[in-house]
Amino acid sequence: MQQLIDGYARFRSNVFPQHSKLFERLAKGQEPQALFICCSDSRVVPEMVMQCDPGVLFPSRSVGNLVPPPTETSSGVAATIEYAVRVLKVPDVIVCGHSDCGAMKGILENEKLELLPAVRSYLEHAGPSSKWLTRLLKGATSMSFEQKLQLLTEANVIAQVQNLRVHPAVDEALKKNSVRVHGWVYDIGSGGIEQFDPAQGCFRPLLESQAGAAVSTSTEQERKIA
Numbered sequence: 327m328q329q330l331i332d333g334y335a336r337f338r339s340n341v342f343p344q345h346s347k348l349f350e351r352l353a354k355g356q357e358p359q360a361l362f363i364c365c366s367d368s369r370v371v372p373e374m375v376m377q378c379d380p381g382v383l384f385p386s387r388s389v390g391n392l393v394p395p396p397t398e399t400s401s402g403v404a405a406t407i408e409y410a411v412r413v414l415k416v417p418d419v420i421v422c423g424h425s426d427c428g429a430m431k432g433i434l435e436n437e438k439l440e441l442l443p444a445v446r447s448y449l450e451h452a453g454p455s456s457k458w459l460t461r462l463l464k465g466a467t468s469m470s471f472e473q474k475l476q477l478l479t480e481a482n483v484i485a486q487v488q489n490l491r492v493h494p495a496v497d498e499a500l501k502k503n504s505v506r507v508h509g510w511v512y513d514i515g516s517g518g519i520e521q522f523d524p525a526q527g528c529f530r531p532l533l534e535s536q537a538g539a540a541v542s543t544s545t546e547q548e549r550k551i552a
């Protein structure tokens with residue numbers, strides 16, 4: 327805990343004064359560029375990876391970056407999606423899975439969830455695609471656990487993107503072409519992000535799929551409040 331208090335002290339004495347103009351602007355409102363749906367995992371820090379200031383990403387974090395189907399209106403994720411798309415009008419929604427995800431491991435090793443009824447219940451939202459894939463993978467003896475985990479992580483992102491697209495707010499925005507939906511997987515060990523390419527039916531490096539677009543490496547983009 328002391329580490330957190332010390333960090334807050336540094337924030338108050340150094341970081342906040344250096345960025346006072348930013349916080350002055352943020353105090354009046356927000357206009358985030360994307361709803362970022364990712365896992366609660368402590369090693370996944372979207373603001374650091376995307377190098378963005380407060381106010382840029384509207385995060386929704388839950389175990390396994392799951393998006394419950396729209397029939398479950400009481401979920402916090404559904405409320406976050408609705409608010410981000412209808413009120414904040416974010417132009418992009420990203421579902422971002424990650425390597426070494428405890429939730430995905432839990433699905434593969436179901437017996438480890440016995441003491442975690444809330445997690446197990448929530449993981450039901452991993453959806454039919456993931457359940458189908460999980461059953462398929464359990465019989466795939468030639469695949470290593472790591473290979474199965476990666477495939478399940480990717481399948482889960484695709485399943486959650488499908489759930490996301492049928493949420494009423496997202497469905498409306500998609501029909502008006504006012505929102506784009508993306509499925510990503512972040513690799514903690516390498517820092518790499520792969521994006522699902524629906525046309526090719528595979529995940530491809532995010533920067534490769536941006537080929538042709540200028541990738542800025544300016545100091546403006548590299549800055550980070552830390």
Ligand SMILES: [Zn+2]
Nearest residue numbers: 365367427428
């Ligand atoms: Zn995770």
